[in-house]
Amino acid sequence: EPEVTQTPSHQVTQMGQEVILRCVPISNHLYFYWYRQILGQKVEFLVSFYNNEISEKSEIFDDQFSVERPDGSNFTLKIRSTKLEDSAMYFCASSEYGVNEQFFGPGTRLTVL
Amino acid sequence: SQKIEQNSEALNIQEGKTATLTCNYTNYSPAYLQWYRQDPGRGPVFLLLIRENEKEKRKERLKVTFDTTLKQSLFHITASQPADSATYLCALVLTISGGSYIPTFGRGTSLIVHP
Structure with a gap:
């Protein structure tokens, strides 16, 4: 059964550093x-990201964050100048038809020291 | 203020019984509502979706009801099994300007099914 994958499973970084979290969505998904x-x-x-551009973002997603789909399979989240409060699990999800049925990845645990 | 409320206390039931989980919300007008299961350290798994014009939805042992007047959804698991033990999340899906949808999650309720 197809699934969303994420790497790394755990990322430890120093405050102020940049991290890139990677995701491979399910291949025929568009969102x-x-x-x-x-x-x-x-x-x-x-x-949220559709048709190679951001479709919506929350208040949390400020200039510190960016997303990219660098090729046909990967979807990345970049966090610049990490802060202690960025420590969290980050989940990638994909879907065929919008938020109707999203498939979540296993997550990346980010720890900022 | 806008709130989504799910029971913060764990729900403990005996195997074979029906588990009923509640999701209440205030000051939202969701287009639809979703229920997810989340196991510790894992990503949420989509279970069911119910639209604002639907009263009830079923899938195998799962049933969801949605009362937009009461602003409440109930999630039932019949003939519960220890393997159903997990945290169950409700998510309101809100329509915003431009026709996009944003899911807003509750904190979830932990279900523990005892053999």
């Missing part, structure tokens, strides 16, 4: 998303 979940908190929408 891509990033979410984050701070430990013990709810899942929070960051950004």
Whole structure:
């Protein structure tokens, strides 16, 4: 069964550094998303991406964040100048028809020291 | 203010019983509502979607109801099994300007099914 994959599973970085989280969505899906979940908190929408551009973004997704689909298979989230409060699980999701049925990846645990 | 409320306390039930989880919301007008399952350290798994004009949806042992007047959704698992133990998330899907949809999640309710 096709699935969304994410790498790395765990990323440790120093405050102020840049990180790139990678996702490979399901191959025939057209909509891509990033979410984050701070430990013990709810899942929070960051950004949606369709047709090679951002379709929506939340207040969390400020200039520190960017997304890219550098080729036909990868979808990346870049976080510049990381802060302690960026520590969280970051989930990528993809879907065929918008948010109707999203398939989530296993997540990347980001730890900022 | 806008809120999505799910029981913060874990729901403990015996195997074979029906589990009922509640999602209440205020000051939202969702286009539809979704339920997800999340296991520890894993990503959410989509279970069911119900639209604002639907009262009830079923899938195997799962049933969801949606009352837009009460601003409440109920999620039922019949004949529950220990393997159903997980956190269940409700998500309101909101339509915003331009026709886009944004999912807004509740914090989830932990279900523990005892053998």
